[in-house]
Amino acid sequence: MENVFADRISYVPRSFIREILKVTADPSIISFAGGLPNRDLFPLRELKAAANTVLDESGREALQYSSSEGDLELRNWIADRYKKKNKFTIHPKNILITSGSQQGLDLLGKTFLNEGDNVIIEEPGYLGAIQAFSLYKPTFFPISLDADGIKTDKLKQVLLNHDIKLFYCVPNFQNPSGISYSEKKRQEVAELLKEKNTILIEDDPYGELRFLGKDRTSFYNIIPNNTVLLGSFSKIVAPSFRIGWIVAKDEIMDKLIIAKQASDLHTNYFGQKIILQYMKDNDIDEHIDKIKKAYSGQRNAMVAAIQKHFPQGINYTEPEGGMFLWITLTEGLSALKLFEKAIRQKVAFVPGDPFYVDKKDVNTLRLNFSSVDEETIRIGIKKLGEVLKNY
Numbered sequence: 001m002e003n004v005f006a007d008r009i010s011y012v013p014r015s016f017i018r019e020i021l022k023v024t025a026d027p028s029i030i031s032f033a034g035g036l037p038n039r040d041l042f043p044l045r046e047l048k049a050a051a052n053t054v055l056d057e058s059g060r061e062a063l064q065y066s067s068s069e070g071d072l073e074l075r076n077w078i079a080d081r082y083k084k085k086n087k088f089t090i091h092p093k094n095i096l097i098t099s100g101s102q103q104g105l106d107l108l109g110k111t112f113l114n115e116g117d118n119v120i121i122e123e124p125g126y127l128g129a130i131q132a133f134s135l136y137k138p139t140f141f142p143i144s145l146d147a148d149g150i151k152t153d154k155l156k157q158v159l160l161n162h163d164i165k166l167f168y169c170v171p172n173f174q175n176p177s178g179i180s181y182s183e184k185k186r187q188e189v190a191e192l193l194k195e196k197n198t199i200l201i202e203d204d205p206y207g208e209l210r211f212l213g214k215d216r217t218s219f220y221n222i223i224p225n226n227t228v229l230l231g232s233f234s235k236i237v238a239p240s241f242r243i244g245w246i247v248a249k250d251e252i253m254d255k256l257i258i259a260k261q262a263s264d265l266h267t268n269y270f271g272q273k274i275i276l277q278y279m280k281d282n283d284i285d286e287h288i289d290k291i292k293k294a295y296s297g298q299r300n301a302m303v304a305a306i307q308k309h310f311p312q313g314i315n316y317t318e319p320e321g322g323m324f325l326w327i328t329l330t331e332g333l334s335a336l337k338l339f340e341k342a343i344r345q346k347v348a349f350v351p352g353d354p355f356y357v358d359k360k361d362v363n364t365l366r367l368n369f370s371s372v373d374e375e376t377i378r379i380g381i382k383k384l385g386e387v388l389k390n391y
């Protein structure tokens with residue numbers, strides 16, 4: 001088939017990670033490649049009960065078409081949660097329920113980006129955002145990360161020299177690096193953006209999964225006028241529901257609702273009702289504590305195994321939450337070549353390449369610790385250490 005496809009779909013490669021996941025589907029491979037929450041922690045029994053209650057008590061309503069904005073009670077729940085956790089007040093009219101925060105990214109791209117518009121992203125950056133925004137053919141300005149967040153000197157320079165429409169960031173336990181912005185970095189970034197027309201997209205699917213240190217201030221708290229905030233139930237309940245949300249001020253929300261209607265009318269209403277019912281009948285904080293406890297143990301097992309088995313000269317991040325850890329190999333080594341060798345030894349990770357928009361054959365890689373148990377982490381990291389020593 002020639003000349004039938006729209007240009008926009010040819011700009012965007014297939015998700016590299018999904019391709020890798022096919023290779024790692026072999027159960028004899030220890031995979032740190034996925035980005036999956038731990039399935040053993042899904043609240044199966046509770047969700048089953050919640051689904052039954054929804055069907056018994058309001059089944060016909062729950063199976064009907066519903067509002068584009070999303071269930072009002074669920075939006076109220078989200079607003080209350082922000083009040084309790086982040087100390088800011090959001091009106092439910094400023095919350096739009098989306099089909100995962102991934103759809104939030106697509107709707108934001110649709111709403112804001114003309115071809116050639118300038119977008120700042122983190123380097124390395126979340127692959128799903130790169131993919132979603134690429135459809136609208138922006139010009140990316142990747143800015144690298146220090147251990148405490150984006151390099152603000154570079155950010156200042158880019159903001160000074162270019163008209164930047166969007167600045168996309170994941171300030172808590174970033175995917176892929178696990179890095180979080182310090183309080184100081186947040187204030188510096190906010191100061192740089194305050195007088196600008198740039199919109200900061202604060203993507204925060206992992207914020208609730210902090211197992212070390214203190215909660216940090218959300219950009220929505222510091223510069224609400226510049227910030228669009230994304231959230232998700234994927235990492236605190238279950239990802240298959242595909243339920244997330246966008247928080248935005250009125251004039252942005254008006255446009256996002258148009259984009260949402262054009263896209264899918266509304267998010268799966270039955271799923272929204274089940275999640276809400278689940279949270280009414282159960283203590284979500286208790287559940288999140290359980291997840292944090294497990295991930296913290298897995299993260300500690302991974303860090304300890306890296307310290308024990310990896311050769312000198314290899315850097316790693318020490319995340320305070322979330323699901324990922326980032327490795328920087330010695331200068332000149334190729335994570336892609338390492339991947340080929342590692343797969344032969346039945347251990348997998350994601351080579352850093354897809355997290356960059358303009359670099360190839362990089363010496364960085366992502367390790368996921370949330371979906372592998374501690375003992376398997378120890379075995380897998382030991383194997384990876386041996387592959388590294390022989391490389």
Ligand SMILES: Cc1ncc(COP(=O)(O)O)c(C=O)c1O
Binds near residue numbers: 203
């Ligand atoms: C930074 C980031 N944003 C968004 C998403 C998408 O999440 P959701 O399941 O809510 O669509 C992910 C998923 O891994 C993520 O890591």
